[in-house]
Amino acid sequence: DVFQKLDHMAERGLLFRIIKGDQRKYAAIPFVHGIFEFQVGDMSRDLAEKVQVYFDEVFHQAMRQNGDLLLRTIPVNRSIDADLRVASYDDAVEILKGLEKIVVTNCVCRVRAGRMEEDCGKPLEVCFLFGSMGQYYVDRGMGRQISLDEAVSILETCHEAGLVTQPASSQNPGGMCNCCGDCCGSLAAMNKHPKPATLVFSNYVAALDGDACSGCETCVARCQMDALTMNGNGVCELTVERCIGCGLCVTTCPSEALTLHPKPQELQRVPPETTRNQMMAMAQKRGVV
Numbered sequence: 001d002v003f004q005k006l007d008h009m010a011e012r013g014l015l016f017r018i019i020k021g022d023q024r025k026y027a028a029i030p031f032v033h034g035i036f037e038f039q040v041g042d043m044s045r046d047l048a049e050k051v052q053v054y055f056d057e058v059f060h061q062a063m064r065q066n067g068d069l070l071l072r073t074i075p076v077n078r079s080i081d082a083d084l085r086v087a088s089y090d091d092a093v094e095i096l097k098g099l100e101k102i103v104v105t106n107c108v109c110r111v112r113a114g115r116m117e118e119d120c121g122k123p124l125e126v127c128f129l130f131g132s133m134g135q136y137y138v139d140r141g142m143g144r145q146i147s148l149d150e151a152v153s154i155l156e157t158c159h160e161a162g163l164v165t166q167p168a169s170s171q172n173p174g175g176m177c178n179c180c181g182d183c184c185g186s187l188a189a190m191n192k193h194p195k196p197a198t199l200v201f202s203n204y205v206a207a208l209d210g211d212a213c214s215g216c217e218t219c220v221a222r223c224q225m226d227a228l229t230m231n232g233n234g235v236c237e238l239t240v241e242r243c244i245g246c247g248l249c250v251t252t253c254p255s256e257a258l259t260l261h262p263k264p265q266e267l268q269r270v271p272p273e274t275t276r277n278q279m280m281a282m283a284q285k286r287g288v289v
């Protein structure tokens with residue numbers, strides 16, 4: 001019957017499903033984020049290669065059109081001056097604190113890269129799902145529920161490893177990824193653009209004091225957007241148009257030459273309040289509603 005077919009699709013990651021008591025609700029999902037992520041436990045080499053073609057030929061166009069409504073970049077907490085007030089939706093720990101259910105799963109992008117023997121080797125179990133989305137992952141055996149303390153500890157590991165924290169573009173996100181420029185489809189798509197800062201939804205940007213730079217090159221490797229390069233004099237240079245405001249370079253600069261600042265007020269953005277509003281904004285931008 002219809003329910004059997006819907007359940008079969010949900011078990012294969014082709015539909016989202018919520019089970020509450022004896023009630024079941026189903027929702028259609030996009031390929032990213034949706035069908036692709038739901039294959040995290042069942043990624044074949046064939047699928048990994050097909051997704052690579054999709055990323056190379058199609059996804060970067062979708063990112064240019066709608067990327068800012070899909071994911072946001074939020075900064076490493078320690079990269080921001082303690083005197084500055086940070087909105088709770090721009091603070092990863094505050095986002096985690098407000099949640100009843102936190103589930104962690106493997107990063108599907110690094111799983112996919114691993115199937116193609118191109119894995120960057122960075123931590124794997126780092127992507128968070130919340131609420132009913134988290135429950136779907138638990139129901140399908142794709143993730144495990146964790147405490148707030150463990151989630152904060154995983155976040156710390158991510159920042160030490162140089163991963164960019166990207167929640168869904170909502171004040172009440174269904175998930176929060178920790179991404180690398182090597183494997184992540186979203187960051188790779190942004191990286192192809194000459195000015196990633198114009199694509200990303202981020203309220204922060206780095207600044208560099210070149211006189212303070214000791215030329216250690218640590219930040220060059222930390223930056224996933226190639227925003228930091230060394231000039232002929234052995235001093236770091238920052239291309240602001242490539243900076244997505246993650247703060248990863250700031251926390252490891254031994255000379256305190258790098259700092260992170262809020263963008264000017266006119267460029268500050270508040271994410272949609274709910275996931276539903278986020279999805280509606282994406283659909284409206286694509287002209288389908």
Ligand code: SF4
Pocket residue numbers: 212213214215216217218219220235236252253254255256257258
């Ligand atoms: S990490 Fe700091 S000191 Fe080292 S190159 Fe970058 S800006 Fe200069």
Ligand code: SF4
Pocket residue numbers: 205206222223224225226227228242243244245246247248249250
């Ligand atoms: S320069 Fe690079 S590492 Fe530093 S905040 Fe910008 S994007 Fe992040």
